[in-house]
Amino acid sequence: MLTGAPRGTKDLMPEESGSWRYIEGIMKRVAAAYGYGELRTPVFEHTELFQRGIGDTTDVVEKEMYTFEDRGKRSLTLRPENTASAVRAYVEHKVYGQGGTARYYYIGPMFRYDRPQAGRYREFHQFGCEVLGSGGPEVDAELILLALQILREAGLKELTLKLNSVGCPKCRPILRQKLKDFYAPKLELLCEDCRNRYERNPLRLLDCKTCAPHREGAPNILDCLCPECRRHFDGVQELLRAAAVDFVLDPTLVRGLDYYTKTAFEIQYPPLGAQSAVAGGGRYDGLVEEIGGPATLGSGFAMGIERLYLAMENQGLLPQVRPVYQVYAAAQGDQFGPAFKTVTKLRAAHIKTGLAEAGRSMKAQLKAANKAGARLVLIFGEEEAQRGQVVLKDMVTGSQREIAVSTVTNTLQSILQTEVEQDEQC
C-alpha cells in the first residue's frame, strides 16, 4: 500500500458508520427536544479566532493546533473545538439583535495534534451545545441534563458528574493570588510544568497529578467565590438535586480552555481508562465580548463521539447494523439479462435486492445469496423462462415455487409487507 491514513485519524467502515448514525441520531433527537437548532460552521477558521477565544497560553492553542497558511498568506487553523466558531457565527450574524436566547447544537470533526491514545485521536468528533444570551443557573442545569439524557438514552450507566465553579473576573484574581501565595514557598518542590503554570495560569496548579501531594491545604476555589458566583453555583446545584441528578463537587476540576467562568462540569465514564471524560463544558460569560460581540452570557458543553462509541462498545450497547438483502437473484446462462432487469425493478420499488455475479455456478450463486443474508431468492432458470416464470425460493424453509415474472414485484412486496406486520405484532 502507498500509505495508510494519517496518524490519529481513522476510516469509518460501513459496520461502524451504522453505529455512528445511531449515536448521532440520539444526540440530534435529544437536542431537538430541548429546542436546539443545528449550527454548522466551517472546519477551519482564522487562527486568531482560536488564539483569542481559547486563550494563547492554553495547551490546545500553544501546541495542538493544525495551523497552516493558505495561498493568500492568511493563517488558518483546523478547528480544535467548536465553541469559538459558534460564538463567532453568533456575532457575525448579529443574532444578539434578535433578542432572546440562542440555542445551538453542532456535530462534526475537530482536530488536535496530540499523541494518539485510547479514546484520543487527531481528528475526532464532537457533539456539543451552546446557549447564548442567557446567564441563569437553569441554563447550566439544562445543558447538564441534556448531556446526561443523551448518555442515558445511549444506555450508559456508571456515569460520574463532576461539578465545580471557576469563578468570574471578579473573584478569580483573588483565588489566583491566594494560590500564588500558597505555592510560593513550595515552588521548588513543584514539577517543571507547574512552575511554569505558577506564572501563567495558577489555576492549573490544582489539577496537576504529580504535584498533588503538595496540594494539601491549598486554597479552595469554592471558598473564594464572590457572592454572585456563589449564588449561581448554589442555584445550579439546587436544580440538579431537584432533578434527582447525582454529582460530586470537585474543586480541582479546572477546564483547560481560558474562556470558562463560573460553572465547569465534566461527565466521566471511568471504565474508559485515562481518557474517561465523555463530556465537558461550562459557562463562558466573557467569550462573546472577547470575540468582538456585545457583552453576552454563554454556556455550553461538548461530547466526544469516539469516546461515547468506545463506552457503548464496551457495554455492548451498539446495534448490529449491516446491510442485508431482502431478495437475491441468481441467473442461469442467458438469463442474466432478464434477472438484471427484474432486479432493477425491485430496487426501484425500494426492496433491497442483490444480484449474483454473472456466469457463476448455481451453487456459487446460492451460496452468495446465503452469505448476503437473503430471505428470498429468485432463480432465473432457462426452462422456466420459456414459460415466463421464475423460481422463488424461501431461504429459511428451503421451499420453492414458481411465479410469473410479470408479478414478481407485487408478490415480493406483499410477502415482505406481511412479514413486517408480523414482526410488529411480536
Next chain:
RNA sequence: GUGGCUGUGGUGAAGUGGUUAACACGGCGGAUUGUGGCUCCGUUACGCGUGGGUUCGACUCCCACCAGUCACCCCA
C-alpha cells in the same frame, strides 16, 4: 513532546539463525449433470512493517524510521 509494549497471508495466530513459513477461519473450486446453510476433498503468503547493518546465511540478532497500542501530558 516523553516512556513501555507490539508489528508474520483477507482475519486470528504458531515459528527456528540455515532445505518446501504450522494450524484455524475466511475465499475459491469440487463431491453425477440447474440450488445455499452441515460434512468431506483440493487450493489459497516467492512473503514475515520499511530501510540499513552483523553473519557463510536472518522472518528469527543489532540500529534507525514508520505504524499500532497503553501510559504521562492534554482533553471530548
